[in-house]
Amino acid sequence: MHSTIRTAQYGSRYSVERDGLRARLGRAIVPVACLCIMGYFAYHAIHGDNGLLRLAEIRDSRMTLEQKVASAREIRRDLERDVALLRPESLDPDLLDERARAALGFAHPDELTIFVDE
Numbered sequence: 243m244h245s246t247i248r249t250a251q252y253g254s255r256y257s258v259e260r261d262g263l264r265a266r267l268g269r270a271i272v273p274v275a276c277l278c279i280m281g282y283f284a285y286h287a288i289h290g291d292n293g294l295l296r297l298a299e300i301r302d303s304r305m306t307l308e309q310k311v312a313s314a315r316e317i318r319r320d321l322e323r324d325v326a327l328l329r330p331e332s333l334d335p336d337l338l339d340e341r342a343r344a345a346l347g348f349a350h351p352d353e354l355t356i357f358v359d360e
């Protein structure tokens with residue numbers, strides 16, 4: 243009924259088809275705009291600064307850092323053990339002798355010294 247009024251009003255079949263096309267395009271703008279916005283957010287949810295790919299990178303770097311922390315804790319534990327052996331109340335004479343000779347570069351006359359180039 244509406245198209246008949248427009249036909250009578252404009253007087254040609256072409257204007258009815260053009261108005262129908264314009265109406266279809268008008269109805270399609272909102273869904274197309276919504277799809278574009280959803281595509282924008284989906285792209286940034288995957289590739290953005292805090293997206294899924296960045297999450298995978300963060301997990302990889304976390305694993306690497308956890309391994310470094312474990313290695314540092316092991317080194318610290320060994321150093322704490324060495325420090326505990328050098329305390330006056332539990333002084334180990336062999337360890338003291340080893341550390342003093344390593345720090346000062348001394349050796350006993352009856353020891354054999356081997357130099358290694360590193």
